[in-house]
Amino acid sequence: MLWFIGRRLLQMIPVFFGATFLIYFMVFALPGDPILALFGEKTPSPAVVEQLRAQYHLDQPFIVQYLLYLKSLVTFDLGNSFSGRPIADVMAKAFPVTLRLATLAVLFEAVAGITVGLISGLRKGKFFDSSALVVSLLLISIPTFVIGFVLQYVFAVQLGWTKATVGPQAGWSELVLPAIVLASVSFAYIIRLTRTSISENMGADYVRTASSKGLTRGRVVRVHVLRNSLIPVVTFIGADFGALMVGAIVTEGIFNIPGVGGTVFQAIKQGQGPTVVSFVAVFVIIFMVANLLVDLLYAVLDPRIRYAN
Amino acid sequence: MSIDTQANVGTASAATADQRKPMLEVRDLQVGFTTQDKGIVPAVRGVNFTLNAGETLAIVGESGSGKSTTAHAIINLLPGTGKITGGSVFFDGEEISAMNARQIEDVRGRLIGFVPQDPMSNLNPVWNIGFQVEETLRANGLADSKTDARQKAIKVLQEAGLSDAASRLKQYPHQFSGGMRQRVLIGIGLSSQPKLLIADEPTSALDVTVQKVILDHLAMLTRETGTSVLFITHDLGLAAERAEKLVVMYQGKIVESGRSKDILADPVHPYTRRLVAAAPSLASKRMQIQKVEDADATELTDALDVTMIERAEQREERAKSGRGYITVSDVSKTYTIRRGGFKADLFTAVDKVSFQIDKGTTMGIVGESGSGKSTLAKLMLKLEPLSGGAISVDGKDIDSIKGAKELLAFRRKVQPVFQDPYGTLDPMYNIANTIAEPLNTHKIGTSKQRRARVRELLDQVLMPQSTMNRYPGELSGGQRQRIAIARALALKPEILVLDEAVSALDVLVQGQVLNLLTELQQELGLTYMFITHDLAVVRLVADRVCVMQKGRIVETATTDEVFDNPKELYTQELLSAIPGAGFEFGR
Numbered sequence: 001m002l003w004f005i006g007r008r009l010l011q012m013i014p015v016f017f018g019a020t021f022l023i024y025f026m027v028f029a030l031p032g033d034p035i036l037a038l039f040g041e042k043t044p045s046p047a048v049v050e051q052l053r054a055q056y057h058l059d060q061p062f063i064v065q066y067l068l069y070l071k072s073l074v075t076f077d078l079g080n081s082f083s084g085r086p087i088a089d090v091m092a093k094a095f096p097v098t099l100r101l102a103t104l105a106v107l108f109e110a111v112a113g114i115t116v117g118l119i120s121g122l123r124k125g126k127f128f129d130s131s132a133l134v135v136s137l138l139l140i141s142i143p144t145f146v147i148g149f150v151l152q153y154v155f156a157v158q159l160g161w162t163k164a165t166v167g168p169q170a171g172w173s174e175l176v177l178p179a180i181v182l183a184s185v186s187f188a189y190i191i192r193l194t195r196t197s198i199s200e201n202m203g204a205d206y207v208r209t210a211s212s213k214g215l216t217r218g219r220v221v222r223v224h225v226l227r228n229s230l231i232p233v234v235t236f237i238g239a240d241f242g243a244l245m246v247g248a249i250v251t252e253g254i255f256n257i258p259g260v261g262g263t264v265f266q267a268i269k270q271g272q273g274p275t276v277v278s279f280v281a282v283f284v285i286i287f288m289v290a291n292l293l294v295d296l297l298y299a300v301l302d303p304r305i306r307y308a309n
Numbered sequence: 310m311s312i313d314t315q316a317n318v319g320t321a322s323a324a325t326a327d328q329r330k331p332m333l334e335v336r337d338l339q340v341g342f343t344t345q346d347k348g349i350v351p352a353v354r355g356v357n358f359t360l361n362a363g364e365t366l367a368i369v370g371e372s373g374s375g376k377s378t379t380a381h382a383i384i385n386l387l388p389g390t391g392k393i394t395g396g397s398v399f400f401d402g403e404e405i406s407a408m409n410a411r412q413i414e415d416v417r418g419r420l421i422g423f424v425p426q427d428p429m430s431n432l433n434p435v436w437n438i439g440f441q442v443e444e445t446l447r448a449n450g451l452a453d454s455k456t457d458a459r460q461k462a463i464k465v466l467q468e469a470g471l472s473d474a475a476s477r478l479k480q481y482p483h484q485f486s487g488g489m490r491q492r493v494l495i496g497i498g499l500s501s502q503p504k505l506l507i508a509d510e511p512t513s514a515l516d517v518t519v520q521k522v523i524l525d526h527l528a529m530l531t532r533e534t535g536t537s538v539l540f541i542t543h544d545l546g547l548a549a550e551r552a553e554k555l556v557v558m559y560q561g562k563i564v565e566s567g568r569s570k571d572i573l574a575d576p577v578h579p580y581t582r583r584l585v586a587a588a589p590s591l592a593s594k595r596m597q598i599q600k601v602e603d604a605d606a607t608e609l610t611d612a613l614d615v616t617m618i619e620r621a622e623q624r625e626e627r628a629k630s631g632r633g634y635i636t637v638s639d640v641s642k643t644y645t646i647r648r649g650g651f652k653a654d655l656f657t658a659v660d661k662v663s664f665q666i667d668k669g670t671t672m673g674i675v676g677e678s679g680s681g682k683s684t685l686a687k688l689m690l691k692l693e694p695l696s697g698g699a700i701s702v703d704g705k706d707i708d709s710i711k712g713a714k715e716l717l718a719f720r721r722k723v724q725p726v727f728q729d730p731y732g733t734l735d736p737m738y739n740i741a742n743t744i745a746e747p748l749n750t751h752k753i754g755t756s757k758q759r760r761a762r763v764r765e766l767l768d769q770v771l772m773p774q775s776t777m778n779r780y781p782g783e784l785s786g787g788q789r790q791r792i793a794i795a796r797a798l799a800l801k802p803e804i805l806v807l808d809e810a811v812s813a814l815d816v817l818v819q820g821q822v823l824n825l826l827t828e829l830q831q832e833l834g835l836t837y838m839f840i841t842h843d844l845a846v847v848r849l850v851a852d853r854v855c856v857m858q859k860g861r862i863v864e865t866a867t868t869d870e871v872f873d874n875p876k877e878l879y880t881q882e883l884l885s886a887i888p889g890a891g892f893e894f895g896r
Contacts, residue, residue, distance in 0.1 A: 205430040208386050212425070213445040213497060214418020217410065223444070224433050302435055303481040 008295070012288045016281070020073075023280045024066050027273040034058070034271035056274075069274055073281065081267070081275045090263060091278060097170040098252070098259035102244040104172070104179030109187040110237050117194025117233075118226065124199045132195070136188035148181040148254040165256040178255040182248055186240050193236055197229035204228075231301050238294030242287035332401060332505055332537040333360040333383070339395035340375070340382045349394065352378045354561040356396075360537050360554075362504070365528075367540040367552035367569070369584070371815040372786075375561040376541050377426070380509050382406075383539075384421055385413045401504060419449040422498035422536075424527075426510040428490035432482040438493055439478030442466060442500065449501040461500075469496030470526050487678070488519040495527055502534050509541045516677035516842055517886040524551060543815060545584055547888035549573045557581050587820040634668035634836055635689075635804065639698035642684050658684040660860035661698065666853075668803075671830065671837040673851030673868065675844055675883070681860040682840045686808040689838055690725050691716070702804065717751055724797040728809035730789035734781040740767075740792055741777035747799045766795040769832075770825060787818030791825065798829070804836045812841060823849055845887055848872055856880045 035044075035052050053059045057068050072079050078087040120129040139147070155177055156164035166174045201207060202225055210224045211217075249261030260279060267275040299306040340353035353375040360366045368376040381387050383398050383405070398406040405416055417423070425431040432441060442462040443452070452458035459478065466474035469492045482490055491511060498506055511527065512520040528551065531538050542548050548555055549569040557565040557578065564578040576582045642659040659681040666672040676682045687693045689700060691707050700707050702722065710719050724747075727733045734743055741763050748759045764774050770791040781789055790810065797805055807826070811819045827850060829835060839851055847854055847868065854871045856864040856879065864877045875881045 203388060205425060205427060206433040208381075208388070209423070209425050209431045209494070209497075210433065211386055211414075212384060212417055212423035214414060214416075214448045214501075215444065216414055216448070219444075219448070223436075228433065228435055303437070304434055304483050 019284045105183035109183040113190025117191045120195040121198025139188035182251040334399040337396035341394045343390040365538040365552040366554040367548035370558035374558040422503035422506040424498040424508040465496045521886040633665040635666040641697035670852040673847035673854040676857035680857040721800045723804045724802040726810045770795045
């Protein structure tokens, strides 16, 4: 087990460098001059431009820029964004907000999705199941921003249960509605995944054997059906956590949340290589850690994986 | 129906008076499955039988006869849309078919134990063995605390024949062999000493020798406790050996019932007769008789065995030419098994095996699972490299085959047919494409010629040409295996490697496929390497037999020598484990 974790951690190193290199290169290759863009309509003096270029190493060839950036990354001194704020500060402000949002979203999709999927799977073909299928199909086919605006209008504007937009602090309670919007599509997928998995497992031989042993139906479902059915669902949720963080940009826009999405979007538009790559680096780490956790959880749920060499 | 209890002299003499009491009465039982397009399709159509206390009754029939459905209906565990549509089931005087869900939960496990068919899929892979036994004990109120449950679970497993139960409680099903798992399932089924045990093909997935040990053990346990046993099987010999009463089912109905010995000695219904005739364990015996009494053989309505004998004689003559067509000498295969970290073990699957197969003959390779016979097939097919020794075909060392062109030429010569007719055909390919695929791969003929060849092959395997546009999912197991054989023959090979090619089929279908294979051998002069765990089948088709155990060949001889005069202890064990071996059968 330790060997397994160690190997997985070692595997992260090349992935990390590969991903940051690619992103850095892509931002570098973006058209437009980031320094000139800073000044907007005004025409800066060439001396100022030169000085800014030197400050951000933009006068160096690409590979030198990247290596210098790596050095700053390793020394945890990420430097300043082009607007002069330390990148570390920008990240410290944006990441916790999006992390809270994504955590709430994952909790919602896991709890609600598995519950609905379980009931659907047990009552396949009945009214509840059919309704759940229709609703999940709707959620999958309607774009997030439509769902976002509708829920915002109904719950915030009409009913007044929550605020329509999120304040600069972006506390847990303010983020509940945005989290539901963010999770809506995944929620639908989890319903379907759980439903299929449950109804498939209900027909498994060992489930019939469990019933033949005299166990109650409740226990058969809890102990022998649910756990086995959760294996694919857990994989999905783990992979989805990273996707939710990156994909939060639309939801953050609708609810005016000061999260990662907006910040990165601005940075890409302005060609701020170091800022973009710093955020992406964190994304990469989050993705990899989430995947590792999924694999470990997988081993907990399924002993065949735990003991396979 | 008078009941003979001679086989069940229980240890408790008090039970004797009890033994005539009906334990299970099934009255006009009808079960149907709801389908979308055809409404309710009946699976069991009016079944009646009575099982008395302490007695063993076997229901025999091919797959689809409704025997397992009957068993599941008794404890109300019908799969999917299955439903009891009529009749009733009485257990120990109570009508259990009228019970609600809670009441039947109380009966299951505690009063009626159940041993399912396939040990591989009937234990939950994510819980350890101890847990799965303990929860049974606790659900039936046989243990009140965790430690109590654990101790009793160990006892249950030890009684079921797992001597090292205490140390293996924390292990998971995938760490157990099939036979061990079946012991666990038997332990679970008997854990609360039920009055009735329903055993649904409890050993069909196991090797014959393991089967014998487990059934002996099961018989001992149920005799000790005076448990009635309802035994479901497709194997007539097995049923006759293990049960005093027989019920033969066909298409959802009982066609014959009575005392086992009577039915086997004098089957009345035509279906039972066919079943008795086709059971390989029995048919092989008759083949011997017919060789002596030729006059008798001509009377046989079933053409299968007569032609087989004739062919066997012709084969013997032909075998004299073309000696050593395939020569296997000192062949070994070792695998490296990783043990986690950097440790690794060597596992020898095939250990210095040597034999020869003459052209146009059949070599039967027999052994239990794990004996290395399937590995040998892979080596023969050049699907895996040899670790030692050499195999030569028609004088050419297959190890010296290099490059795609030579390999394709080799593949045209040697073709496989595998065990699972469900797994070896691509469900998305129609039959014509399936059979034509080797022709496409080897770029033989125009597309018109290929289609013509497909038709020809379908004729050869006795399938209608209209099958061409159908898909594997629409065919039965026997039909699929014919398609697999047609595909193997597409390239006009000289050698077929048949790896358990008939093991997944029902007896009657098995007989047909074996007959087809011998016919094709006759017509096309094929050489067969016939791998099976079933000695009885080997007797029908093989000229010579190799008996394998743990990667080695323990005995090689002609088929008759092996059966009449087995030299090795292991071969004798295998032979004596064939169910029904000690019975006299009518026809």
